[in-house]
Amino acid sequence: MSQKKDIKIIVFKGGEKIQLFTYTNEYRSLMELLSDKLYLENFGECKGMGRCCTCLIKINSKSHKVNDFEGNELATLKKHNFNNLNDRLSCQIIIDQNLKLIEIEL
Numbered sequence: 001m002s003q004k005k006d007i008k009i010i011v012f013k014g015g016e017k018i019q020l021f022t023y024t025n026e027y028r029s030l031m032e033l034l035s036d037k038l039y040l041e042n043f044g045e046c047k048g049m050g051r052c053c054t055c056l057i058k059i060n061s062k063s064h065k066v067n068d069f070e071g072n073e074l075a076t077l078k079k080h081n082f083n084n085l086n087d088r089l090s091c092q093i094i095i096d097q098n099l100k101l102i103e104i105e106l
């Protein structure tokens with residue numbers, strides 16, 4: 001039985017607005033969803049280890065609470081001079097109900 005895709009994620013990419021639909025735990029991370037649906041070149045090169053910074057996204061929605069920084073994420077962002085709290089590594093973001101209607105930018 002397939003699960004209802006009740007989480008809509010709005011992605012802005014190069015002036016284009018794309019809507020993606022998923023459900024909790026369909027993918028291990030937001031990076032995997034974006035890679036699977038958008039076929040992004042050179043995206044997610046370290047396969048979710050939080051070290052390469054190629055899966056960088058910007059969260060445009062101010063009202064959404066995604067999971068906190070964990071593991072290598074903050075150190076990797078700082079190393080690449082991303083100091084804005086809205087800049088996140090999509091490989092470190094868990095897909096759950098908190099992402100409903102979130103707007104992100106690639």
Ligand code: FES
Nearest residue numbers: 044046048053091
């Ligand atoms: S995939 Fe490398 S930091 Fe996210």
